[in-house]
Amino acid sequence: MAREPLAYRMRPKNIDEIISQQHLVGDKGIIRRMVNTKQLSSMILYGPPGIGKTSIAKAIAGSTNYKFRQLNAVTNSKKDMQMIVDEAKMSGRVILLLDEIHRLDKAKQDFLLPHLEDGKIVLIGATTSNPYHAINPAIRSRAQIFELYPLNHEHIYQALERALEDSERGLKEYQPQVDSEALDYFATQSQGDVRSALNALELAVLSSEVKDDHRHITIDDAEDCLQRGAFLSDKDGDMHYDVMSAFQKSIRGSDVNAALHYLARLIEAGDLPTITRRLLVISYEDIGLASPSAGQRTLAAIESAERLGLPEARIPLSQAVIELSLSPKSNSGIKAVDAALSDIRNGQVGQIPNYLRDGHYTGAKQLGRAQGYKYPHDHQGGFVPQQYLPTKLKNRIYYEPKTTSKAEQQFKSVYDNLLSAQQNL
Known part of the structure; x- marks a missing residue:
């Protein structure tokens, strides 16, 4: 007779045998308090694979002596759920571990909801996806949500x-x-x-x-x-987005070693498209005008990486990461355009001055000349003060330069002079 795998056999029989997740099952953990008082409520456990979601569910059942049943939201039918509900009506209460709860369809959900309400079924949902994004609000509102952390x-x-x-x-x-x-x-x-x-x-x-x-x-x-570890950077799960977030924030924070660490994790996951897209975003969002040519050099590194493919792509990618990490930082560009977009979305638009309107229709060009449009190239320095924004937004300021680099300091010097002339109109 075949024997269950070791990991299955060694699952904790009660919460005292759980090795980690002390924030939940430690002396003051909420799950331990639920078990000690036998005041269980439905819950959703989420986190990466292999960290104890099923083990905690079985340990709760073992510690409370309630019947325990396990189903999968995809492969098990509504009829399977009905059998568990019938069992709960006879025995009083059943703990139901529902794997992949984020994939529960509406028919099964509608069937389960009333039984969660009357307490006959204590649902423990298990998922690797963020429940705040992936699980229907009707289920979320009836369950406590607990995050589990990888074991050290x-x-x-x-x-x-x-x-x-x-x-x-x-x-x-x-x-x-x-x-x-x-x-x-x-x-x-x-x-x-x-x-x-x-x-x-x-x-x-x-x-x-x-x-x-x-x-x-x-x-x-x-x-x-164990030729290769269970690397935590799946392309569809939350860990993938956590690594991407840490990657960008490490570059933004100028920690070149951390940035290289997260780059290596993304490389090991074989996710070249994510790396290249994220690097290009970073070059404009976080370095921006502090080093205006960084975007061009990053694009060159990306094109080289895409032509080379992995594993050689790691060479230009690492150089781009090091440069971006150690470059001066400025987010003035993205802040400026987002401020302008915010005005547009809030109805702050206004009428375009007549002399700026396109001359493709009859009279517009003549109207513009009549109101004195000044052609900048006819003036010394290629600049002449005149109003360009709609009157409603005449003195609106979107771009606020930073002085983290010589490049943007030069922009600021020119900008301040031009802004002063414009505001004296």
Whole structure:
């Protein structure tokens, strides 16, 4: 008879066995308080794969002695849900873990809602997507939302040691001798995914040769069984957007080492389009007028990266990241256009002065001359003061220069002179 995977067998039986998520299950954690008082409410647990969403749900059931059932929002039908509701009517209360709750369709949702209201079903939804974006408000309003965090190296290491020492559910019966370097590798390369680490450890133990009644696991065995860690940067999940956000904010904050770290994570995810688009945005949004040519150089690096492809693309990309990180910063450009857009969207438009209107229709050109349009190229320096904004917005200021670089200081010097002349009209 086939045996369940190690990660399945080692799931906590109660909340005291949960290794991490102390903000929820620690002495003052809200889930522990719910369990201690047996005042459970429906909840949504979200976070990356392999961090304990299912384990917490099963531990809650084990700690309260309520019946526990598990369904998937996509693969299980409304009929499956009906069976659980019928069971709840007979037993009093059932904890229902619903995986992929963000993909729950309207028919199943409408069926579940009244049973959540009367408390017969305690719903624990599990999702890797941000519930504030991905889950229907009708479900969200009936559930507490709790974020779970990836396990750190110590948590994973503790889970591995527990599995090696457990004779009932773990691997102790095989008497494995696991080198500390191998355990470190499993704990590090699993990137916070305890399921991945445990299953890789089991594979290493079961596939190793028995010598002198022992199975010896080395770093080489660990590398064979977990060749590449469960890298946390999926292209569709929240972690992807977290990495992109951290990438841009590190460049904006001039932390070149952090920026290179997040660049490496995006490269490992193979996400060249995201990297190139984000770099071009950064060159104009965050560096902007402080280094006007940064956008051109970034575009050149992007074109080189796209022509080279990965892995060679990392070379021009890294140079662009280093330059952008260490460049002076100015967001005056984006602030200026956003201020102008805000006026437009709030109805602050006004009539275009007649002498600025296009001369393609009869009389407009003559009307403009009659009102004295001044052609700048006819004047010294190519500038002559005259009103360009609608009268309603005559003295509106959108561009506010920064002085973080010599380039924008020069812009500011010219701008201040022109602005002074315009405002004296």
